[in-house]
Amino acid sequence: MKPEPLTVVIMGLGYIGLPTAALIASKGINVYGVDINKSVVDTINEGKIHIVEPDLDGLVHEVVRKGLLKASTSPTKADVFLIAVPTPFKEGHIPDISFVEAAIKMITPYLEEGNLVIIESTSPIGTTEKMYDLITSERPELKNRIYMAYCPERVLPGKILYELQYNDRVIGGINPASAKRAKEFYSLFVEGELHETNAKTAEMCKLVENAYRDVNIAFANELSLICDKAGIDVWELIELANKHPRVNILQPGVGVGGHCIAVDPWFLITHYPEESKLIKVAREVNLYKTEWVIKKIKEKAKEFEENYSRKPKIACLGLTYKPDIDDLRESPALYIVRRLIAEGYRILAVEPYVDDFSEFHVYETEEALKEADIVAILVAHRQFRNLRIEKNKLLDFCGIVGNS
Numbered sequence: 001m002k003p004e005p006l007t008v009v010i011m012g013l014g015y016i017g018l019p020t021a022a023l024i025a026s027k028g029i030n031v032y033g034v035d036i037n038k039s040v041v042d043t044i045n046e047g048k049i050h051i052v053e054p055d056l057d058g059l060v061h062e063v064v065r066k067g068l069l070k071a072s073t074s075p076t077k078a079d080v081f082l083i084a085v086p087t088p089f090k091e092g093h094i095p096d097i098s099f100v101e102a103a104i105k106m107i108t109p110y111l112e113e114g115n116l117v118i119i120e121s122t123s124p125i126g127t128t129e130k131m132y133d134l135i136t137s138e139r140p141e142l143k144n145r146i147y148m149a150y151c152p153e154r155v156l157p158g159k160i161l162y163e164l165q166y167n168d169r170v171i172g173g174i175n176p177a178s179a180k181r182a183k184e185f186y187s188l189f190v191e192g193e194l195h196e197t198n199a200k201t202a203e204m205c206k207l208v209e210n211a212y213r214d215v216n217i218a219f220a221n222e223l224s225l226i227c228d229k230a231g232i233d234v235w236e237l238i239e240l241a242n243k244h245p246r247v248n249i250l251q252p253g254v255g256v257g258g259h260c261i262a263v264d265p266w267f268l269i270t271h272y273p274e275e276s277k278l279i280k281v282a283r284e285v286n287l288y289k290t291e292w293v294i295k296k297i298k299e300k301a302k303e304f305e306e307n308y309s310r311k312p313k314i315a316c317l318g319l320t321y322k323p324d325i326d327d328l329r330e331s332p333a334l335y336i337v338r339r340l341i342a343e344g345y346r347i348l349a350v351e352p353y354v355d356d357f358s359e360f361h362v363y364e365t366e367e368a369l370k371e372a373d374i375v376a377i378l379v380a381h382r383q384f385r386n387l388r389i390e391k392n393k394l395l396d397f398c399g400i401v402g403n404s
């Protein structure tokens with residue numbers, strides 16, 4: 001496959017689609033970015049961006065100025081069609097592939113013999129074959145005449161542009177010819193290794209990567225519950241256990257958040273409930289850990305009230321879903337703070353990575369520590385490491401604070 005005069009349509013210009021579009025365009029390939037959100041399209045056509053990601057604004061500005069990236073609300077004819085629309089879940093954790101279906105229906109009238117269709121959206125096993133059937137039921141003349149593949153994304157927000165280029169990729173074709181074609185396409189802009197397989201294995205591979213993280217975090221969280229009851233310092237325990245050459249236990253926290261690890265296991269559990277028992281229990285353990293943290297904070301507050309006959313001010317340090325980022329999506333720390341505020345607790349929330357938070361007042365760390373009767377560490381941000389906090393005030397759910 002030659003970069004020119006190749007034309008690529010990318011459906012969905014969010015955290016995955018936009019950096020991918022900009023990177024492909026930077027290789028001299030014509031990219032038509034499509035999004036149903038008109039304001040996203042207008043912003044990109046002005047050479048600007050609507051998401052927070054280092055270095056992306058400069059790259060988008062450049063490729064738009066050079067005419068290599070154009071955004072629109074509807075697709076056009078192209079050689080390659082890449083789907084990067086959301087796949088959330090519905091009530092009861094049922095995966096919602098309606099956005100993928102809608103995007104496939106939008107591109108179907110534009111498809112021609114020899115085109116390559118790639119799905120990058122996280123999807124339940126079998127989705128790519130289902131979408132191929134959807135296309136060929138509308139356009140039977142394209143049966144065995146187009147290539148189709150599933151190629152999941154595994155980038156880390158904050159490092160997306162680097163990881164898009166240098167991570168290894170799994171390329172799952174609906175047949176070997178499709179995998180080969182998709183591999184040729186990715187080799188135009190990916191430096192990491194490209195591993196060919198079938199579509200179902202690639203779909204499951206994405207889900208398994210996140211379920212693996214969830215299960216391992218659940219193990220650490222479960223240990224933290226046992227240690228609390230047994231009067232053992234879980235951080236010391238894990239450090240010692242990890243001295244074993246074949247043991248590598250992760251760190252416990254207040255739960256699991258973000259848009260991948262806490263979400264993707266459900267894509268397996270929903271469709272394979274009998275078989276994915278461990279994966280389901282891990283999800284439950286991680287959800288329970290958040291409830292347990294709330295319970296612990298409430299117990300400490302009750303104890304304070306009994307001793308001092310007034311409600312305590314509780315500083316909650318950290319709101320994001322993991323340390324040293326500004327992302328609040330599916331954040332257990334934010335959930336904990338919201339729950340406590342809703343139940344009438346006096347919360348002094350601290351989040352050094354988020355300035356404009358409208359839902360409730362966010363305090364500076366120093367200010368909150370000065371006023372607080374109880375301090376709960378919810379996220380292991382580097383700003384909170386080595387704070388000196390009186391031991392009897394402290395609930396350190398991240399094991400990072402030195403106490404005085």
Ligand SMILES: NC(=O)c1ccc[n+]([C@@H]2O[C@H](COP(=O)([O-])OP(=O)(O)OC[C@H]3O[C@@H](n4cnc5c(N)ncnc54)[C@H](O)[C@@H]3O)[C@@H](O)[C@H]2O)c1
Pocket residue numbers: 011012013014015016017034035036037040084085086087099102103106120121122123153154155156157259260
């Ligand atoms: N963000 C990540 O770090 C990450 C990592 C790996 C995989 N994924 C997966 O990639 C997919 C996309 O995630 P994201 O974070 O980029 O989502 P996002 O919400 O940031 O962006 C998706 C975009 O698609 C647009 N859209 C919706 N329906 C459309 C349609 N029919 N046609 C064109 N555009 C449409 C939306 O308006 C939105 O701008 C999801 O399946 C997600 O699970 C995301």
